[in-house]
Amino acid sequence: MKKYRNVVLKIGSALLNEDNHDVKDFIDNICQQIKTAMDSGVKFTIVTSGAINEGQQILGVNKRPKQLESLQAMAAIGQQSLMRRYEHSFKELDCFTAQVLLTHDDMNNPNRFLNAKATLGKILELEIVPIINENDVVATEEIRFGDNDTLAGMVTNLIEADLMIILTNQKGYYDKNPDRFPNAKLIKKCDIKTLDKIDFDINDKSDEGTGGFKTKLNAVKMVTTNNTTSIIASGYEKDTIKKILSNKQVGTTFYI
Ligand code: GLU
Numbered sequence: 001m002k003k004y005r006n007v008v009l010k011i012g013s014a015l016l017n018e019d020n021h022d023v024k025d026f027i028d029n030i031c032q033q034i035k036t037a038m039d040s041g042v043k044f045t046i047v048t049s050g051a052i053n054e055g056q057q058i059l060g061v062n063k064r065p066k067q068l069e070s071l072q073a074m075a076a077i078g079q080q081s082l083m084r085r086y087e088h089s090f091k092e093l094d095c096f097t098a099q100v101l102l103t104h105d106d107m108n109n110p111n112r113f114l115n116a117k118a119t120l121g122k123i124l125e126l127e128i129v130p131i132i133n134e135n136d137v138v139a140t141e142e143i144r145f146g147d148n149d150t151l152a153g154m155v156t157n158l159i160e161a162d163l164m165i166i167l168t169n170q171k172g173y174y175d176k177n178p179d180r181f182p183n184a185k186l187i188k189k190c191d192i193k194t195l196d197k198i199d200f201d202i203n204d205k206s207d208e209g210t211g212g213f214k215t216k217l218n219a220v221k222m223v224t225t226n227n228t229t230s231i232i233a234s235g236y237e238k239d240t241i242k243k244i245l246s247n248k249q250v251g252t253t254f255y256i
Helices: 023-039 051-059 068-091 104-108 110-125 148-158 192-197 213-224 240-245
Strands: 006-011 043-048 097-102 129-134 163-168 189-191 229-234 252-255
Touching (some): 023 043, 129 148, 163 240, 213 252
Antiparallel strands (some): 229 252
């Protein structure tokens, strides 16, 4: 049985949209599972999307803006409220959170990279949950991660986590796009060497976020080549984290 000790959990925008489900219930449930795991010695880092969405909900803007500065403004408006959700849920469990905002530049600059690594290491040592998002406000088009899948992959490598979980609105990785093909089959275990051969429209994007399966699979490749396990699973199912940590089959597990 594989024992994971240091986990990065990526939560996509669709899971933080009130139109899709009760977000408070969802976050409460995730935080509860994380706290249980932390009590048995597992370190957890959350990479969360949802700031732009949250900003849109605060201002009552239905359609996701297209212009970079509008997206950045929405992110700035929504980020505190997004953090507050995690902070409240964890506080109920006597657990603290730390906000960490990163850009591509931080990962490419050796000094900033090492600073971020040391700070995250210290936060985890204090048994506090780092909640990471892209620093959308200062990231220009050229240097944006743009999607938090890539950010989650980079963070996983940065802190040398042994597991990356991407929670999304699909049950995992399918052999075809399940939204278009009712006979699409969920791939439970996937050798990353086969990824390039699969005939699947991986460019499909969710309406709420900027990632699609393409960015998820790139993040998976990024960490799997570092020998880290990654799992893509549904955020709509109960006890996903608990099941994964007890080695039960959930979603798609990627291996090399
Ligand atoms: N940083 C963006 C936000 O918080 C999310 C990027 C993405 O779509 O993953 O809204």
